[in-house]
Amino acid sequence: MTKVLVRMMALAAVALPVAAHHSFSMFDMKKEMVISGEVKEFQWTNPHIWVQVLVPGEDGKVVEWSIEGNSPSTLSRTGWSKRSVTAGEKVSVTIHPLRDGQPGGSLVKIVREDGSVVGENKAGP
Amino acid sequence: MKKSAVLSLVLCGAMAATGVHAADYAGPKAAPARVSVNGKELPNIGGVWIRTGSFLFDGSVRDPLKMNPPYKPEWMKEFDEHRKQVAETGVNTGDPTAGCLPPGMPRMMSAVYPMEILLTEDQVTIITEWMGQIRRVYTDGRPHPEDPDITYVGHSTGHWEGDTLVIDTVAMNGETRLDQTGMKHSDQIHVVERMRLLSVNQLENELTLYDPVAFTQPWTVKRIFNRAPPGEEMREFVCMENNRNPIQADGSVGVVLQGNEAKQP
Numbered sequence: 001m002t003k004v005l006v007r008m009m010a011l012a013a014v015a016l017p018v019a020a021h022h023s024f025s026m027f028d029m030k031k032e033m034v035i036s037g038e039v040k041e042f043q044w045t046n047p048h049i050w051v052q053v054l055v056p057g058e059d060g061k062v063v064e065w066s067i068e069g070n071s072p073s074t075l076s077r078t079g080w081s082k083r084s085v086t087a088g089e090k091v092s093v094t095i096h097p098l099r100d101g102q103p104g105g106s107l108v109k110i111v112r113e114d115g116s117v118v119g120e121n122k123a124g125p
Numbered sequence: 126m127k128k129s130a131v132l133s134l135v136l137c138g139a140m141a142a143t144g145v146h147a148a149d150y151a152g153p154k155a156a157p158a159r160v161s162v163n164g165k166e167l168p169n170i171g172g173v174w175i176r177t178g179s180f181l182f183d184g185s186v187r188d189p190l191k192m193n194p195p196y197k198p199e200w201m202k203e204f205d206e207h208r209k210q211v212a213e214t215g216v217n218t219g220d221p222t223a224g225c226l227p228p229g230m231p232r233m234m235s236a237v238y239p240m241e242i243l244l245t246e247d248q249v250t251i252i253t254e255w256m257g258q259i260r261r262v263y264t265d266g267r268p269h270p271e272d273p274d275i276t277y278v279g280h281s282t283g284h285w286e287g288d289t290l291v292i293d294t295v296a297m298n299g300e301t302r303l304d305q306t307g308m309k310h311s312d313q314i315h316v317v318e319r320m321r322l323l324s325v326n327q328l329e330n331e332l333t334l335y336d337p338v339a340f341t342q343p344w345t346v347k348r349i350f351n352r353a354p355p356g357e358e359m360r361e362f363v364c365m366e367n368n369r370n371p372i373q374a375d376g377s378v379g380v381v382l383q384g385n386e387a388k389q390p
Contacts, residue, residue: 025211025215025216025217025377025378026216026370026377026378026379026380029215040384043367045366045367046361046362046363046364046366046367047225047362047364047366047367047368047370048367048368048369048370050367050369050383052383052384054384063384063385064382064383064384064385066369066380066381066382066383066384068369068370068380071238071362072360073238073254073255073360073362074237074238076360098380102380102382103382103385104380104382
């Protein structure tokens with residue numbers, strides 16, 4: 001039952017609306033990847049939110065990823081708040097990676113360790 | 126003074142400071158269809174409004190390649206080359222707002238995020254959440270200044286024609302764009318807006334752009350806004366708070382990574 005619920009919640013999560021203050025063309029919007037790690041910092045700020053995630057690499061070295069989300073303006077109206085993500089929690093983050101291969105991406109969705117999805121991800125204004 | 130009186134004064138102070146009177150708050154009110162300003166009954170264009178339509182200046186168009194501004198040939202050539210390059214490379218350039226400069230007029234009237242309109246005695250005030258821009262539309266009958274400074278929002282005067290607010294705006298910055306696709310205009314642009322309610326919860330703004338430098342003829346577009354739910358609050362938007370997307374030398378938008386110091390470019 002729980003597994004089914006988790007899967008349904010994952011399906012319910014859709015890409016965040018790109019209602020941004022600038023183009024997101026530095027990211028490869030056709031490519032998706034999932035990174036897993038521990039949240040170092042959640043920057044609930046304008047013009048965009050950022051989630052800093054510490055991701056252990058195959059060589060055991062931890063790399064800090066910078067994940068750019070939408071603005072608090074849009075996200076607060078779609079179920080997010082400054083408490084949506086907490087430093088120290090384990091998350092899996094689906095992103096559109098940076099085109100240049102650096103450890104950064106634009107946010108598609110965040111799934112917590114218990115399978116819950118951050119925010120409602122409804123289309124914003 | 127009696128002890129109990131002092132105590133109640135202290136309590137009152139504490140209540141005022143913490144907003145405990147919320148118990149008296151009956152909740153947000155639905156917007157009335159008309160309001161009284163200066164003893165005159167006006168259609169209630171006041172309130173918080175949410176844009177419908179696309180992110181492009183003409184909200185009925187979704188594909189930048191299908192946008193058809195009445196540009197003079199040399200302006201059209203430049204715009205064509207720019208939008209084709211963006212479509213081919215997928216890399217957008219030439220949007221000053223990416224560097225946190227404000228959208229200005231007329232782009233701010235098609236901006237994402239809500240705008241709030243306030244009706245007061247001699248002025249209609251329009252506040253856009255995006256970049257926190259403010260337009261003051263003087264409705265006291267004054268003319269534009271003879272030699273106005275050029276600003277991002279320009280200088281606006283307004284008057285009511287029946288239930289339509291007609292706004293005339295001049296002296297706008299020529300370095301702003303009409304939208305994210307890089308459509309330019311000159312600082313000779315003159316904007317006339319006709320703003321009216323379609324219903325109590327729907328606002329229409331018809332914008333006509335006159336730009337004798339860039340256009341062969343005036344360009345009119347309509348934008349429709351829906352009234353935000355009762356009680357909706359405007360948010361602060363300070364773009365320089367944490368802008369990690371600098372404009373790079375080629376005009377594209379970059380990303381400032383954090384951590385992994387050795388890996389930074």
